[in-house]
Amino acid sequence: MTDKKRIDLALQGGGAHGAFTWGVMDCLLEDERIEIEGISGTSAGAMNGVVMADALTRGDESTAREALSGFWRAVSQAGMTSPVKRTPLDILRGKWSLDTSPGYIAMDLMSRLVSPYQFNPFNFNPLRHIVDDHVDFARVRACQDLKLFVTATNVRSGKQRVFTREEMSLDAVMASACLPTVYQAVEIDGEAYWDGGYTGNPALFPLMEHCDSRDIVIVQINPIYREELPTSAAAIMNRLNEITFNASLIKEVRMVAMMQRRLIDADHDIGCFAETLFHRISADDTVSDLSVSSKLNAEWAFLCYLRDRGRAATADWLDAHYADLGNVSSLDVESVYRETETDP
8 A cells, every 4th residue: 555645634613514524534534545644623623633632542543433423423412402403394394404493593692682601600511521521631632643733712812822732621622612602711721712713713824833744634614605695684693703714714825825926936935834735625515505503403414414425525525636635735725715816
């Protein structure tokens, strides 16, 4: 067998849509031609990353695949008792979104009117218990087979905080997934943190600076483009959140691409940035017909659907671009992340 090609993964957050990323990772871990050197993740992407890191200390790629499946199964089981679920009519119509769910409507309205410090004074978060049950963070910190980075947002400064594998903790992962309208800020060493998606979804520079692989595979689960113009208050807010959670990633990729294009041509040394190759596995075709409310749908059938779509998208990407790894970027930054020719 030929030598494995080493890649890094940049994993976006997106609630239950992170099951698409589970499918991507499952396919990559199954492929004997691929070695994952590093992961930078935010929110659900961070959870996928720490589950994999923990599993690698106990076994190999097959162990990691089993661990990811077990984690998402636990997420689904926890969701069975939640009032936020599809209505019988939506089930009959085959709709995965929760827009008409009374539980979702009540929670969404409550989050817009009342602070989580008021409606959730005990700061109950079922995901915290699931991650704690499935991840031994001492093992994660000791894992030598995977470089790991998790992004959160410092509430007071508004700056990005990237936690390395050596300083990984349950609090760091929960900070990365802390939506400020739903959960109280996570305190770490006297600092308060919110969801990392606001400042790095996910952060790319740690992979460029600390990993040997040239190839960064971005797993993007927040849609860039939506055909339908949002007109309702809920749709406008949902689209605003999607744009916000993509903004930092788009800016970082375009900045590196601009540096490569302009500074290399001018014979300037830009170090590791010059060698970076970008690739993208997108969930656009899967989530474009789903509303943001489906990010809270933890039904096992839905999670498996997303997993299978992630596996299929990854298999197609490998068929088309495996030869590009180590040689050329398969992500066309100009067409995917740039609006017009005059856009700087």
